[in-house]
Amino acid sequence: MSLDLLVVAAAVATLALVALAILAPTDRARALALVGSVVLVVSVAQNSAPSMLRNGAYVLGIAVLVLAELRSSRRARGSAPLVAAIAGWWGLVLLVVALTQSYNVSALLLQAAFVLTMVWSISRATSIDLSWLVTSVLVLAAAQTVLGVAEVFGGVEPVWGYRGGLERENPFQTDLVRAQGTMGHPIVLGYLEGLAVVLAWANPFRLRQAVRLPLLGAAVVGVVLSGTRSAVLVAAIAITAHIVLRLDAFRLLRGLFLLLAAAVLVAVLDFGLTQLALDTIDSGSWVHRLGSLQAVPNLLGREGWELWWGSGYGSERELFSRGYIVLTYGLPVVDNFFVYLLGTTGIVGLALTLAILVFAFLRGQRYIKAAVIYVTGMFFSFDTTVWFSSGVLMFVVLAIAASHQGGGEAGRQVVRRGRRDARGVRGGVTPTPVEHREVAEQPQTVETVPAH
Template sequence: MNLILFISGGVGVLLIAVVFLLILPVRLVRGVALSFAFFLLTFGGNITAPGPVWQGCLVASIALLGLALMRSRAPVAGGKRFALIAAWWGYVGLGALLGGSYSVLTMILYFGLATLAAYVASSLDDVEVRMLYTAIVLTAVFQVVVGLLELTVFAEPVWGFRGGARENPFLTDNNRVQGTLGHPIPYSLLQGVAFVVAWSNPARWRQWWRLIALTSVTVGLIIGGTRSIILAVAGAVLVHVATNGKLASWARLLFVLLAGGVLLVNIDVGIVRIIEELLVSGSWSHRLGAFDSVPNLLARPPLEAWFGTGFGSELLLYDRGYMQQTYLRVVDDMFVYALGTMGIAGLVALVAMCITAFVLSGRTGKALLVLMVGMFFSFDLFVWMYTGIMFSIIVTLPKSDPPVAGLKAPEKALATLSSA
């Protein structure tokens, strides 16, 4: 019954989106299309969903974005950051094609949609960018509701468990929820992105709405049960504050120290406890295995060491004994994954893309990139279609940091600190 209900809901959202795109003013059509596509991708845009569902969500997203481009006036799209992400997906696709690790259909749907979504994102005007940021937070709140239902009503997640249930370290005797995202880490990543968006406030909401959004997605972070996302969010918020040129350097330093202290107190984790949990955690030792694999990956024959075996070929690396992880045949580290499947050249390309995108992005974009790159150390982000496409959108979104000019002194100080 749950499956039928959610599929029916997804079809309903798609029909509503098509009608909206046909009747909306042309100047809003791209923002609405990308917002609906983002929701569809979180709904079923991963292989943890049944085949017809994830393929349907990707095809529908391509159709929505294509319809939006046809209806809209000639967009001012592209730019350096779009060139970066397009080159990345082109390189990934070439390696996957030569290595035969992905089917042509999957490459078209995933890599093609990631590039198309990035192009549309790069074309949005300020109103549409704010609309998309609002849609991201609303989608996260929807997933919080689904997650709470998963804890209290559903017998299992919407698309079932992937690798079994996982105990929530924040909520004793409860499983980590995954909503419709197929795994707790992508679920928590969405909540983390929404938290940073609500904190940085590119959508320019009133403070009351920001407080509601921050509270909602904090609940999502707790029920998602992913410890690494807490550190990634903290890093993103601190980067957002530290890149505020209007804040005095002493105030920035003071805020960073206070925020770090508040973080440790609020999540009730001391340094000793962190060390103890990491040493006994199977998750931690599993990820250490990724780093232990680096010498083997570098010692491969020169051509393979430099260019890998093709994106998506990680199982081949396990079969040949290059990967040293203990618990799962999953890399769970994006940097090591890039080194293994795309070689030294692929790893260099990934690092160069992230650094260049960081330099070219606004404050909100920088914070979101720090969040995602922070998760690279515990999650093979590009292996999951939804998170790879979300990364592409975030990298290419135009800057939309709210102004602080024209405010009175106390209001300006508050805006400068938290939402500028």
């Protein structure tokens, strides 16, 4: 696709999103802004995309989200501590980068501003807003699958080209090339598709089966076309956790027994999953990732500032050159996000990340717990936030845990914006818990005017 055509498409998208943010009904403004922002991320916020388009997408996303929040007639009271912890994570990364000059400060600041604006908006989202957001992820994953089919079977070159000029072989079918859609790399496409598989399976907003099953099937096909074995395995683990978390103590034990029996059955009859795991372990990518894990003692052996605060976000090449991480296959890439964080943000950054993940898991509803497990499991596969779109998707999951409905805290109110001089609000609503009944908003009177 030519750059001129991309610029024209970006201009049209800008006008469309601004028009939606200005003209949309006030009770749908946030939902449309969130959907539009996710579309921007999946479409152009890629490492391989021209920086002009990527940065333009961030600026546009921030503007639309802020405008939508100003116009939105409803908001929910989510978890301020989790939002603050995420903001603290970005503050830590930016502070160390500013001190070490390990990364372009202005570029990282723009990325952080977009992510934090989106996190803030999601934390205020109502059940309807979240249903639109989650559904948009599923629809976008299906659209990426269509692009993947065109790439693999139609010979269409990916929008952003092949990373490094390499057409990567699909491990599921070696005579096929790995798809990447607009995500810029097969593993990033696999990340999106695997997340969509987990969300479509959980179906927190009760999509009709006639809609849900095709979206689930499309996401499964997308994972396979991306050739991302880690996404398949981690999504399977997350779905298993989603099933197990629903059980009470007796049913939990019974479920664990059945899972053990199923594992034995798979091992005995060999439906292909065993071989998938063995092939993954025996692959060159596993050897590369094992090299990253073996760097942990070296990284913990550093002294002073670097041990606690790291060498700076984006300094992985320096870690390789200084011998902290062994170079395999000539790739100075840390394909393990835990190791990446330990190296670049130190013990403090890694500990803060783990705290955020645990907090989000404990607070989130069952579908969010499964999504957090997926996000965490994929840390072992690649450096999540170094790839812009996967990093944003990760924080979207964490932000949903920070929202009222994602956290599932009963009794928190969703309030309608009143007149500035009013002393009461006559149109507040309280959303029903997402996982226990159909999503709806029921009128209720509240006593105080929310601060906006």
